Amino acid sequence: MTASVNPFEQVSLDQLRQRTSMKWRAHPGDVLPLWVAEMDALPAEPVVTALHDALARGDTGYPAGRGYAEALAEFASRRWGWDGLDVARTAVVPDVMLGIVEALRLVTAPGDAVVVNCPVYPPFYSFVEHMDRRIEEAPLDLQGRLDLDALQDAFARATLGGGGAAYLLCSPHNPTGTVHTRAELAAVAELAGRYAVRVVVDEIHGPLVLQGASFVPYLSVEGSERAFTLTSASKGWNLAGLKAALLLAGPEAAEDLARLPEEVGHGPSHLAVIAHTAALRAGEPWLEEVLRALDGNRALLADLTAQHLPGVRFRPPQGTYLAWLDCRDVEIGEQESRGQGRGDAGALAGPAAMWLQEARVALSSGHAFGTGGAGHVRLNFATSPAILTEAVQRMGAALHRVAG
Known part of the structure; x- marks a missing residue:
């Protein structure tokens, strides 16, 4: 992988929707899933090669x-x-x-x-x-x-x-x-x-x-x-x-x-x-490319949040690819929804429920994270800048409709 390649831009949204993992199967096809901790990237080549070679030699014990x-x-x-x-x-x-x-x-x-x-x-x-x-x-x-x-x-x-x-x-x-x-x-x-x-x-x-x-x-x-x-x-x-x-x-x-x-x-x-x-x-060269892309997405998310999500507070994380958004100053009502599994206690509430219903963006509901989590959402930004941008724009438009 060359330094100019963003690993999150190697897979299109249509290709991502062909995946059968939880991230891409928990919600209908019109939803942008930024919830569970899966990255929108192809695997590192050394991993692919190691698995291919193991299967080729029948090393499946x-x-x-x-x-x-x-x-x-x-x-x-x-x-x-x-x-x-x-x-x-x-x-x-x-x-x-x-x-x-x-x-x-x-x-x-x-x-x-x-x-x-x-x-x-x-x-x-x-x-x-x-x-x-x-x-x-x-x-x-x-x-x-x-x-x-x-x-x-x-x-x-x-x-x-x-x-x-x-x-x-x-x-x-x-x-x-x-x-x-x-x-x-x-x-x-x-x-x-x-x-x-x-x-x-x-x-x-x-x-x-x-x-x-x-x-x-x-x-x-x-x-x-x-x-x-x-x-x-x-x-x-x-x-x-x-x-x-x-x-x-x-x-x-x-x-x-x-x-x-x-x-x-x-x-x-x-x-x-x-x-x-x-x-x-x-796999460190691949990891370095991912970290560079995540640094870029972290900065992009800060800009997008300031532009499209007035009242939502975002403290850029030092690690992980997870953003913890504080939505407690935003009036959105007490909507509830069902639909997420492992890591999200099954039910959505508050801002996560609103953005799923109104913006077709899936986020993790803060209430499942224990005391202090209510009124927050967790957003996975290990995706392409285009998907991240569209998701936050959708969230902003929905917030404007609900708050207005």
Whole structure:
């Protein structure tokens, strides 16, 4: 891929509508889908080649070996300057959320508390509650960053009475796109140590940090020795349909990792492991093109929001390809709609419902992201500038009609 090619302009809207994934099948054909976290790009050539070669040689069995973890260690060293990833303290798991569940099972018991920073990725709530743990919320501050006072209060509530507790951290944060600094993460580690709270970190968006910010792996921070992190190439290289992730343990969590049931490792797909390994080892040129395109779309979205969505507040994200739009100052009524699945609690409300009905643009409804999410929408800007422009123009026209 040459530097002049925008990966989001290689696939036309008509071609995108031929896709059969959730993003393109959850809504009718007149809807522009900017909701679930799928990118409108062709896969990286090294991934295509690796999968083609595996199929050609009939390599369609069960996964084996440490190649995936070794590829991540190499990537982490090159990309983040982190040389502390020990492949012996890793395990392949079906995907990041299921790996989170297994990590939480290792360090908490039914009835224990799990602290989350709201608003946050909706499956944090549903998966944790399904495994019979209770949620304690520690809201982000007004700038969308970690509020250490709120976190300390939540840790105190979570451990009151002597029960076990864990902290499920999203880094970079979904939906705000906040990239936590080393100082913030060190403060988290200190608090967790003080309250004996086990930390489990979702780092799936780690490769998707935009210009102006730097990603810090949590296990590279002093005080993180008892923590777990989860990651994969899924978001960075658009591989959601190829399920495989890695669970990483800090040095003092190795004995916990050893208790991970063997059958957990039966879930990942061998072809997925091959794809993720290829992405991490040879997919950085493609990733760089994507990041350049996302930087451009982030700036474009800021301009479009200012021009077409008066009253809607947009703080450009530092990472991910997700925009968190604050629509609380916009009068749109209390419309409701059905129609989105995983990650959106099934129902839409407020601005997301209005824009689906009136603009034929699908966004993620903020209310599903927990306390502080109502009145917001999450918009996926990993698409072509043309689609992004048309979507925001539609949203602006609908807003004018409804407000007028």
